[in-house]
Amino acid sequence: LDDPFTLVDIEMKIYNQEYECDEDIVTDMLKIMRIINQKNDIFIMKRYDSTVKRCTFDILSDDAAQKKLSKAKWDGFRKKNLKLWSLFQECAGVFRLRDISFISDEQDVFSIFQGWEHNFIIQHPGVKSRVAIVIRGVQGTGKNTFTDVLCDLMAGYSAKNITDIEEITGNFNSVIENKSLIVLNELKNFTEQRALNSNALKSVITDDVQRINEKFVARRDSQNVTNLIFISNNYCPVKIEATDRRDLVCQTPDAHRHNFEYFDKIHQAINQADFYDNLLTFFMKRDISQANLQVIPMTDAKKDIQKVTKSPVENFVVKYLKQLKQGMECNQAIDYKPKELTEFQFKAQLKAICDYERKNAPKSKCTKKIGYYKLKPGLIQDYESIKDEKNEINDDDEEEDYKYIKIIPNNQDGDIINQ
Numbered sequence: 001l002d003d004p005f006t007l008v009d010i011e012m013k014i015y016n017q018e019y020e021c022d023e024d025i026v027t028d029m030l031k032i033m034r035i036i037n038q039k040n041d042i043f044i045m046k047r048y049d050s051t052v053k054r055c056t057f058d059i060l061s062d063d064a065a066q067k068k069l070s071k072a073k074w075d076g077f078r079k080k081n082l083k084l085w086s087l088f089q090e091c092a093g094v095f096r097l098r099d100i101s102f103i104s105d106e107q108d109v110f111s112i113f114q115g116w117e118h119n120f121i122i123q124h125p126g127v128k129s130r131v132a133i134v135i136r137g138v139q140g141t142g143k144n145t146f147t148d149v150l151c152d153l154m155a156g157y158s159a160k161n162i163t164d165i166e167e168i169t170g171n172f173n174s175v176i177e178n179k180s181l182i183v184l185n186e187l188k189n190f191t192e193q194r195a196l197n198s199n200a201l202k203s204v205i206t207d208d209v210q211r212i213n214e215k216f217v218a219r220r221d222s223q224n225v226t227n228l229i230f231i232s233n234n235y236c237p238v239k240i241e242a243t244d245r246r247d248l249v250c251q252t253p254d255a256h257r258h259n260f261e262y263f264d265k266i267h268q269a270i271n272q273a274d275f276y277d278n279l280l281t282f283f284m285k286r287d288i289s290q291a292n293l294q295v296i297p298m299t300d301a302k303k304d305i306q307k308v309t310k311s312p313v314e315n316f317v318v319k320y321l322k323q324l325k326q327g328m329e330c331n332q333a334i335d336y337k338p339k340e341l342t343e344f345q346f347k348a349q350l351k352a353i354c355d356y357e358r359k360n361a362p363k364s365k366c367t368k369k370i371g372y373y374k375l376k377p378g379l380i381q382d383y384e385s386i387k388d389e390k391n392e393i394n395d396d397d398e399e400e401d402y403k404y405i406k407i408i409p410n411n412q413d414g415d416i417i418n419q
Helices: 007-015 022-029 062-069 082-089 107-123 144-154 197-206 261-269 273-286 299-308 312-319 321-326 330-335 341-352 377-386
Strands: 033-036 042-050 054-060 134-135 158-162 180-183 207-214 220-223 227-231 247-251 355-359 368-375
Touching: 007 022, 007 042, 007 355, 022 082, 042 062, 054 062, 054 273, 134 144, 134 299, 144 158, 144 180, 144 227, 144 261, 144 273, 197 227, 227 377, 247 299, 299 377, 312 321, 312 341, 312 377, 321 368, 330 341, 330 368, 341 355, 368 377
Parallel strands: 134 227, 134 247, 158 180, 180 227
Antiparallel strands: 033 042, 042 054, 207 220, 355 368
C-alpha cells in the first residue's frame, strides 16, 4: 500500500508501449492484485483513493475483476489485441495467495497469537493450550469487539464477560466447567485486593483436571478445557512473575481510536450472514502444525507488568543481579535485604531463587569458609529479561545517606521552618 503504483499506471505504460514482453506486465500486475483461493475466487486489487489520499484494497468478484482488466489491450508477441484479463488467466497460479498473515512489528507475538487462540481451540476442542493471552490497552481500541467475535463463534462453550475473578478462583467455580474459552474483562487490579488469586489462576491455565464446587451439589472433578484471555484498560491487569511461562501480553495500538467509521465497517462485516461460517472455515483450514505453544515471546508490555508486580525479593535480585550471578556474601545480602521482610522471610524466599555455597573469601588467608548466595543458572535469563539497565528501580530510596547535604538556614523573621 505504500507504493502508489496502480492499474492506471499499467494502462499508461501499455499505451506508451513501454513493455518489452508479457513477463514485464505480469511483474507489474503482481504489485496491484492477488487471488484469495477459496470456494469462489475473490480478487484483491489495489487502487488509489482520492478521498483519503492513499492506496487501499478493493475486494472484487470474478465479473468485476474481468471488467476492470478488459479495458487495456496490447499487441503481444504471440497474439494481437490481447486483454489484461486474458494474460491474468494464463498466469493465475502466481497470483493465488496460499495464506494470509497479520503484519506487525512483533512478528513472534502475532504468530503464536493466531496459532493458539484462533486456530488451536477450534481445531483441537477439549485440549488446553496452557497459555493465557493478556490484551492491554486504552479504551476504544477494539479489545471487546475482538473477543466478542471469538466467543460468539464458540457460543455455548465460552463466557465473554467475567469481571470478578472470584467466579473462577473462589469457592463456587462452576463457570469454568465445559468452557473452552473464557474472557476475563476488566478484572480488579491485583495490587488492590486480589494478589493471592494469581496462584489459583495458574492452576486454571495449566491443569487438565479442576475441582468443581457448585451450590447444593457435591464437589466433583472435571476435565479442565478452559483457555483464558484477559482484556483490560488497567496498566497491570494480572500479576506476572519473572519466571512466568504462561502469559503472552499484547499492547493494543490506538491508531483507530475515535475512528468510528473504521469500527462501523468492522461491525457491518461481522453482521453479514456468512461471516462466522467463513471465519470457522478459515480457522479449521489454517496450518498451525509448526506453532510451538510453549515458546512465549517476551514483549515490552509483559516487561512493564513484571516490573510493577515484582516482589521485594525479586526487586532485590534485579537490583543486585550482577553480584548474585557471581556469588554474593550472605552477610552482605542480609544487610541489603528489603525492609518489609524479616531476616527469616528473606532467607526463605531467597533460598528458592539462589543456591547456597560455602567457600573461602577472596584474597584471604583465613581457612574459615564464608557462605554465598548464587543465582540459580536456570533463572539468570528470566531476571536479565526484566532488568532495565538504563533505569533500575531503587527500592532503598529512604535509606539514602544525606550526611553530605548542606543545611541552609532561613534567617527570615516569623514562624518559618528552616530549610
